[in-house]
Amino acid sequence: MRMTGKERRQQLLDVARALFAEKGYDSASVEEIAHRAGVSKPVVYEHFGGKEGIYAVVVDREMSAMLAGVTQALAEDDAHPRVLLERAACALLDYIDGSTDGFRILVRDSPVATASGTFSSLLNDIATQVEHILGIQFAKRGYDSKLAALYSQSLVGMVALTAQWWLDARKPKKAEVAAHLVNLAWNGLSHLEDKPALRKRR
Amino acid sequence: MRMTGKERRQQLLDVARALFAEKGYDSASVEEIAHRAGVSKPVVYEHFGGKEGIYAVVVDREMSAMLAGVTQALAEDDAHPRVLLERAACALLDYIDGSTDGFRILVRDSPVATASGTFSSLLNDIATQVEHILGIQFAKRGYDSKLAALYSQSLVGMVALTAQWWLDARKPKKAEVAAHLVNLAWNGLSHLEDKPALRKRR
């Protein structure tokens, strides 16, 4: 039952992540975190200082993991935009598939509830990156680059909500979902392909 | 200070809607609702039975208002799909513009947190309607109609997140946002129009 500090800390983080995903920040209690870890409350306080503390660490780790994946996918500046889009969609779905609880937490409200009235900061972070990529392409083609913000929000929203739906449905396979997302974003409803396929694997 | 029952009830609903929008269900307290209305707690309990009661009424009203708008926009079965899309996007933006607090509430988590682990039921209701429309069109064109669910989620997510972004940004005018949304959904990134315009007014 007795663990070393590092082990216990990691275990608490795992337990807390699962509980926050299940109940949300407010409804999860540190007592239950402790209980599920087979330990009493003060242990949690010893390691993380409090409820906000452990939540912050959990969120920070998930943010990093997710952004790392997506950022890397968007990294190659010279790649074709459509390939970038494909890579980003795949990266997001991979993350969700691999860390479902983490994604659920990131999509829920923060404790301070979306600081300053603005929307969930994570999706904004991602949208900002997409906006950058898109802005370059827009400028290259002579579109109004101020509209890049609008279109990036649309794209991120499209992928994010579909991802959440897929989280419960799990019906089409991951790769197929990605292909259809790209299909819609790239071709639009008026040019939908019958059986879309990804251009580039991973 | 003293009001008739109906007046007080309406005032409480207005105050509660604003507060729920600002703080979310958990962080809003009955006491603060009462205080903002210049009244004490038992009045709220007299009218609505409890916190869940008043929240339920607020949400129900907003759901009805929003769905009514969107449903009506999607009603004309014989209209061209693109026109339907335009009408739906406009209806949603109109609702958000006219009842910002209500929309903010609907997008947040429910008290029981999206019962049964599934995603926010409101957006799902809308997506279901879109799915129906889309299914018909898919069948007509020989696409796999099982994919209508996926594409409707994508479309709703696209519009919903963009709407939330616009809620804070307010940068392009409402009609312009709708035009660009339709532009992306309909034409796709590869066929973007430079200066999209809506086909049909209101």
Added chain:
DNA sequence: GTCAGTCCCTACGCTTACGTAAGTTACGGC
């Protein structure tokens, strides 16, 4: 005026859950 009904208040009980204080048990070096 007085009486009924409506509107509203103060004051309280009770639960939940955060955070803390002080004491207890296992582990490793000497």
Added chain:
DNA sequence: GCCGTAACTTACGTAAGCGTAGGGACTGAC
């Protein structure tokens, strides 16, 4: 075999907030 340190415990103080009991005040009819 002793002792400090690190891991952990029980037990409590405190605060917030839901819901309720019982009583006060205003209004209008007769």
